[in-house]
Amino acid sequence: MKIQGFVCRRDGLKIHGTVFRPKVPAGVRLPTVIVCHEFMANRLFSFPYAYNLARNGYAAFCFDFNGGGIVSQSEGISRNMSVLTEMDDLLAVVDFVGRQPYTDGCGVVLYGCSQGGLVCALTAARMPDKVNALILQYPALSIPDDARKGKMIKTEFDPNSVPELLHCGPMKLGRRYAADVMDMDVSQATVGYAGRVLIMHGDKDTLVDISYSEAAFERYRQAGAQVQFAIIEGAGHIFVKPKHIKQANRCVTDFLSK
Template sequence: MNHPITIRSGEIELSGVLQYPVVPEGAKCGNKYPLVIVCHGFIGNRMGTDRLFVEAAERLTRSGYLVLRFDYGGCGESGGDYGGGGLDALIEQTRTVIDYASSLDLVDSERLILLGHSLGGAVAVLTAARDSRVKSLVLWAPVAHPFMDIRNIIGTKAIEEIENVGKTDYMHYQFTKRFADSLAQYQPLTELRGFGGDVLIVHGTADTVVPVDYCFLYQKMFWLRKEGNCDKEVILQGDHTFSSKTSRDELFDISLRWIDAVGKRRSDWSLWTI
């Protein structure tokens, strides 16, 4: 069952949908469920390219998970101006969504997972490093160097125009100097040490938007932390949005198995007493 929601974040309203887990007929409904919050990428939306997040949510809810998908400000059906803010605004909006989710009685606060794709992956990392309510991270083709990676997408001329004129247009979005400056300000690869939970990184070898090498770099940096595990999976011929049926099925299978395993491990540990 899908429940449309609106979440107030500062002066704007974020549009989203809360999807409830599928409970077999005749089975008792649990009191609390693990929750996956989806963080979409650069100028994306809660549906994802070719319904990536819709299909992912369907798989997750069939396996007993709550899923919350939302549009960042200025994207999809949310209000606000995406290009006028920066990564700080995206982090704050993500934390506001976590505030909303944490207030729900049916959410298991010990199993709150951020799933981020592309730039949303970087935002998920930066959010988790600042918010202890995030217990696990699933990163799909995550951006590692926000300024360089977004510059490669919108083009060097656009960045030069921002520096000279103060703004530029890209795909009908207007990006300001604040946005560009914030991309250079935040460094997910160094800030990730603030997060002590488990992480899964999945990347495709045919990704022409975000280099597949990033998954190896991310894993190395995550393993340098004092606590928390990091697993990675590379999907052969997978592109940036895992658009083929084969790569998308593999993406979902890998992610769901990992999320289930982390949940089981947490449950097993909870049976131990000191």
């Protein structure tokens, strides 16, 4: 297996990432997956999934969102970050991936966790012809509803008068983090993708209720997508126990092999 760093840019900001890929003869082009991390996190959280994908023949790209984590190699600041800026980051990575000599150029699989899952779902709906499959792992489809309630993660505010600065635990967020999703209808914004979809969610998730994934499963099904829904028993939000990570990897491997 080859593990290499990469750098691309979005609006002049450097995006740092890591690609995991199997060792293959020169000239062999690989199918690709882009794994998107959670809010406050970084690409290290994606490594167990990227490693599994590379073992199964994929070039798996992980990256740090600009301003998206407490510890991040990418540029940008958290006060300028929102779901929409993370979509722009992902689009920049999609473009970069498609230009690599070892990728097959035949579309990508988008794999998003938590907030990264919402970002992937929105991005897939924007460019459905370029997305071969969509994997949503405990997707934070609740974010727009949370903004409208004025309760997002560890911060509370008046949704009718969002302050310029939101203190969210160790991260300082700007007004746009809430404002950019305040009027977003997730069901309408994501239904544009009707390809292959895998949704995974822990039944002990207390941050994003599993009902959001259940509703997404039904929406994708009604839109004609080939959608699967896997409940990870005993798992909360973010899979930290090895058995839950292994179960997620098995679900992904089985899904992509069909």
